[in-house]
Structure formats: C-alpha cells, structure tokens
Amino acid sequence: MLIVQKFGGSSVANAERIRNVAGIIAESFLYGNDVVVVLSAQGDTTDDLLEKAAEINPDPSKRELDMLLATGEQQSIALMAMCLEGMGLPVVSLTGWQVGIRTDAHYGIARIRRVDTERLRRELDKKRIVLVAGFQGVNKFDDYTTLGRGGSDTTAVALAAALHADRCQIFTDVEGVYTADPRKVPGARKLEEITYDEMLELASMGAQVLMNRSVQLAKRYGVELEVLSSLVRAPGTKVKEVTRNMEEMKITGIAKDDKVARVTVRKVADRPGSAFRILNAVSKAGINVDMIIQAASQGEANDISFVVAQADAETARKAVADRQAAIGFESVAVDTAIAKVSVVGAGMMSSVGIASLVFEALNDEHINIQMINASEVKLSCVIDAASADRAVAAIHRKFFES
Ligand code: ADP
Ligand code: ASP
Ligand code: MG
Numbered sequence: 001m002l003i004v005q006k007f008g009g010s011s012v013a014n015a016e017r018i019r020n021v022a023g024i025i026a027e028s029f030l031y032g033n034d035v036v037v038v039l040s041a042q043g044d045t046t047d048d049l050l051e052k053a054a055e056i057n058p059d060p061s062k063r064e065l066d067m068l069l070a071t072g073e074q075q076s077i078a079l080m081a082m083c084l085e086g087m088g089l090p091v092v093s094l095t096g097w098q099v100g101i102r103t104d105a106h107y108g109i110a111r112i113r114r115v116d117t118e119r120l121r122r123e124l125d126k127k128r129i130v131l132v133a134g135f136q137g138v139n140k141f142d143d144y145t146t147l148g149r150g151g152s153d154t155t156a157v158a159l160a161a162a163l164h165a166d167r168c169q170i171f172t173d174v175e176g177v178y179t180a181d182p183r184k185v186p187g188a189r190k191l192e193e194i195t196y197d198e199m200l201e202l203a204s205m206g207a208q209v210l211m212n213r214s215v216q217l218a219k220r221y222g223v224e225l226e227v228l229s230s231l232v233r234a235p236g237t238k239v240k241e242v243t244r245n246m247e248e249m250k251i252t253g254i255a256k257d258d259k260v261a262r263v264t265v266r267k268v269a270d271r272p273g274s275a276f277r278i279l280n281a282v283s284k285a286g287i288n289v290d291m292i293i294q295a296a297s298q299g300e301a302n303d304i305s306f307v308v309a310q311a312d313a314e315t316a317r318k319a320v321a322d323r324q325a326a327i328g329f330e331s332v333a334v335d336t337a338i339a340k341v342s343v344v345g346a347g348m349m350s351s352v353g354i355a356s357l358v359f360e361a362l363n364d365e366h367i368n369i370q371m372i373n374a375s376e377v378k379l380s381c382v383i384d385a386a387s388a389d390r391a392v393a394a395i396h397r398k399f400f401e402s
Helices: 015-030 045-056 062-086 118-125 152-162 196-204 212-221 274-284 310-321 353-364 385-400
Strands: 002-007 034-039 091-094 101-103 112-115 129-133 136-138 144-146 167-172 193-195 225-229 237-240 253-257 260-268 290-296 302-309 331-335 338-344 371-374 378-384
Touching (some): 002 015, 002 152, 045 062, 062 091, 062 136, 062 144, 091 118, 112 152, 118 129, 129 152, 152 167, 193 196, 196 212, 196 237, 196 253, 196 338, 212 225, 260 310, 274 290, 274 310, 290 371, 310 331, 353 378, 353 385, 378 385
Parallel strands (some): 002 034, 091 129, 167 225, 193 237
Antiparallel strands (some): 225 237, 253 338, 338 378, 371 378
16 A cells, blocks of 8 residues: 655654654554655744744745745654664655655745656655655745645645555644644544535634645545544544535534734725725735625725735735725724634535524623624634634534533
8 A cells, every 4th residue: 555644743843753653654664555754844843943034034035935944844854764764664755856846936835736756656666665845845946935834734635646645644633633623622522524625614714733725635636634643543534525424414613713814994985996996906915805894884984894814914904005095095904813713514504503503602702793704614703812712612512512
C-alpha cells in the first residue's frame, strides 16, 4: 500500500514528539508500505518566524516572507530524517522544490498547480521513506511560495492525489473531527465520518482541524481522508463523499471564526449603485466579502456593513475610503472585536427549527446577534468576540447535549 501521512506542528513540536511520530512512520514502513510523510513546522515556529520578520520590517515583501516561512517545514523534515536514520531506516527528506510542487505565483496563499511525481517515485522505488516539507511550493519564477496557514494539509492531499495513494492520514493533536472544537467544548463528540461538503463548510467557517482547501482538493480527486491523533491510538474521523448517517444528521458541527472583521460604511447616499460601488472597490482590492447587510436608518442615508477576514480589513477600509467622493458616504470604520459562529449540516434547509434553536441558545445567554447569514448547509451569526466561546458552548448544548 502507498500511504501519505501528515503530521501537524504540535505532533512534531519537540524531540520527544519527533521520536513518537518516527515510531508511527516506522511502523507503517516496516509493515511493508510505501510511505510518504508530510510535515509541518514545529510547534509555533511559523508564528515565531512571522514575529521575527515583523521585528525587522513591519511590511516585508510577500516573496521574502515566503522565503522565511518555508524554512520552518524544512527544519522538521531534516530533524525527522535524522531521527529515522538513527533508527536505522532508509529515509530522504525533500523540500517542495526538490519534489516539484509547482504553484501559481501568489506568495503567501499560493495554489498548487501540479505535482511532479518522478522524484517521489524514484525514492519510493529505492525503498526509502520520503519526508516532504509541507506548506511550500515553487512558482514559475522558481521562487518559494507558501500555501496559506494550515497549508501542510493541502500538501498532503495533493501528494496523495498525484501518487494515487491508497490512504491519506492527517495526524493531529486531537482524535479526529468533532462536533465542535474539543479544546473549547468539553462535551464535543468525535464524528466517525463526515462528508467532504460538511467538512468543507466546517473548515471554511473556522474549524482549524483541516485547511478548507485541502478538503476541496480531496473532494475533487476523491481522496478519502482520515483525521486522527498522533498521541492517542484510536480510530479517527473519515472524510469522504457519502457517509452512513447522512439522512438522520441534520447538524454536523459548530465552528467559530474570530479572525474576521466588520467594515461599516455609515450614511451611504440612498441611490442606485451605492452598494455596487462599495463592494466593487473592495473586490477590486482582491478581497472576499461575506455577510453584507444594509440597515436603513431614519431619513435618507443607509449604513452598509460587511464581513471580511481580519487580515484584509484595513485594505478593505482603505479601498472604500479612497472612493468616498464617488460613492458618497459619511465615514467608514473597521470593527475587529467580532466573531462568526456557524452551525453546519446538510439537513439545515429542511428544518426551520434549527435557526430558531440557534437563536434560542444565544438568547438564553443574552448574546446579541449582529448579523445573520443562512445557506442550505449552514447558518452563521456575527456576535461580539468576547461571547464567542460561550455562544458555541450554548449552541452545542442545544443540539448535542440534551
Ligand atoms: P495541526 O498542527 O496538526 O495541523 P491544527 O492546530 O491546525 O493542528 O488543528 C487541530 C486543532 O483544531 C485542534 O487542536 C482543535 O483545537 C482545533 N479544532 C477546531 N475545531 C475542531 C473540530 N471541529 N474538531 C477537531 N478539532 C478542531
Ligand atoms: N506551518 C504552517 C502553519 O503554521 C503550515 C501548517 O502547519 O500546515 O500554518
Ligand atoms: Mg493545521
């Protein structure tokens, strides 16, 4: 069997954890499998590198930032290779460049275009364990790019797809995908299985356990994923096309995203085209917008608010502010003290009761809802950031703990 195994940052955080993971890899290899391993940077390395960069230059070029960030994963593969060598096992570590993981040119959030499998196959043919640096690729200028936070998940899925692997295992620091973040909600339940679509929603709505792009890729190429713990031996969660309990489960899980911000444009001229001009300015800046609301205040001017990723908020504000004369409004401001709490499930639409249960849970906790957005598979509410964990716990109790 050809197995792709990915280990996240906490799984390789220190020497002891590296030895633990080496044991898992060795076991799979000695069982007679071809093993390709994708590693993340150790512990908080990526955050530390970002801080280091900020100390030198608060606004570095994205190219140089990627050059720096890519080093984190390279440390992990070299250390893991040394550990496996020490155990007498044949191993080789490869960067994204050495493998030939080609991406588009977008530094910091590159998409994988193509994966060369030649070098990987050659190493596997030599009966070596192959360790690949996650999160990185190379663009058409032969520069390093990174795939966005959590991107090692995407590397693993891309390799599994390119190699037609028999299994793709995502090892992490929890035992699988849960109905809510098990670190925040003690009553959260581990899911035996989850569909790609539901996992994609959960991941997109803030459940960090898998990067949303990795799930998209897995769905597209039919790569079945298994999310499991590197520390506890227990069956994990299967992410796949069809699950057994699709019909009965209305709600799959609850996610929180506190890396969002609201941009509010006040007293927008009440005339055709105002909303268009505002959102056009934002979209021209390359920023995705979510949950737009227009609140009619008394008189003739409206307030228009929308949600963006926190990292994009200042750019969005500026894009709108720069067009103040053309758009016609009084002021534009950013609020980062908000969070988006979402309930995800394939059976959402067929049951009106779900929305009312969510609102009831928030009402019980006296949490004010600032914005609402519903689709066939999810219901999201924007609330103040300080209440977010309490909101998730309260909603979880309503759906899963009573
Ligand atoms: P890794 O370093 O292995 O990539 P991450 O920190 O990216 O790990 O993702 C694992 C974390 O995701 C868990 O520690 C958990 O706190 C968080 N998480 C959030 N939502 C969920 C969920 N629904 N199920 C499982 N874990 C979740
Ligand atoms: N090291 C990168 C990050 O922290 C990629 C990953 O862990 O998947 O986001
Ligand atoms: Mg991760």
